[in-house]
Amino acid sequence: MFAVSSQNKVDYNQVSQNLLQSIIDGKSVENQIDILAKSSLSDLENQLKTDSQKIAFWVNVYNAFIQISLSENPELYKDKGKFFGEERIKIAGETLSFDDIEHGIIRKSRIKISLGYLRKWFVPKWERKLRVKKIDWRIHFALNCGAKSCPPVAIYTPENLDKEFNFMTTAYLKEQTSYNSETKIANSVALFSWFRGDFGGICGAKKILKKYKITSEKTKKLDFNTYDWTILLGNFRTIPE
Known part of the structure; x- marks a missing residue:
């Protein structure tokens, strides 16, 4: 089920959580994918106002579509540059790549290969509107790119994100x-x-x-x-x- 507000608007953070839960449970994800594909930039901009809301939503979406993409076609992983850089996720009126989500939105327009020190000069409008205000380094221990060395996939919520991130950061670093x-x-x-x-x-x-x-x-x-x-x-x- 999808949470709906009194204004009959979709709760997009709940959709992102449901999407991952459906994957975990082996259920169909067509409804959630369709809802995200039909979302608009203004929908997400109006609903994802805080960094916690943005991060929880986008980490869930990123992790979910990694599972979906590689389950459908593992051969995509042979060319990782193309896999992460190719636009494949329909959301917010755009078709985004995994790099768009990770380095553009969650890492506040950082250049991918710059050790985290350089920001992009030219940033599209949608990215400026959706990106976080401040980078939370713990996202690196929450994002799962489909590889064995990646952190495990968990479902994140804006309400408890700090606690959830601290748990996953500690658990992952202890293991690694x-x-x-x-x-x-x-x-x-x-x-x-x-x-x-x-x-x-x-x-x-x-x-x-x-x-x-x-x-x-x-x-x-x-x-x-x-x-x-x-x-x-x-x-x-x-x-x-």
């Missing part, structure tokens, strides 16, 4: 990080390197590991694990209430 207390060297996710600007540089990544008690102290050196791009679909996780 090793630490040698004698050498004070940590090995962790390549995401820290690829998007270092989002984390406040490598120094910021070290602080995150300590803050989330992944390492007992601020590590002297941070090395990065090799990313496993083997397709892994259905890697779902339930966030405890």
Whole structure:
């Protein structure tokens, strides 16, 4: 079922949650896809006002369409640049790519290959209207690109996003990080390197590991694990209430 307000408007965050839940349950997603395809820029702009609303919605949509696209055609993953860059998601009166959602909307118009330090010069109108006001680095531990090394897929809500993100960040980093207390060297996710600007540089990544008690102290050196791009679909996780 889709939540409907007193003004008879679709609750798009609820639709994004239902879309992922249907995938998890192995049910049809045609209705949710149709609703998103018929949405307009003004629909989403008027409803997704806070960053929490925007992030929860777009992370759910991104993760859902990764599952849908690769389930339908795993061969798409052989050319990852094309897979992520090709427009394939009909929403808000546009057809968006995964890169549009991740780097344009959720990462506030960052250039994909810039380690998180450079912003795009030319930004389309829809992107300016839909993007977040501030980058939340925890999105990197919520977005699932379909690979084995990706964080698990969970359903996010704007009301509890901070708690949900903290849980998934802690769980994912604990699984992906090793630490040698004698050498004070940590090995962790390549995401820290690829998007270092989002984390406040490598120094910021070290602080995150300590803050989330992944390492007992601020590590002297941070090395990065090799990313496993083997397709892994259905890697779902339930966030405890």
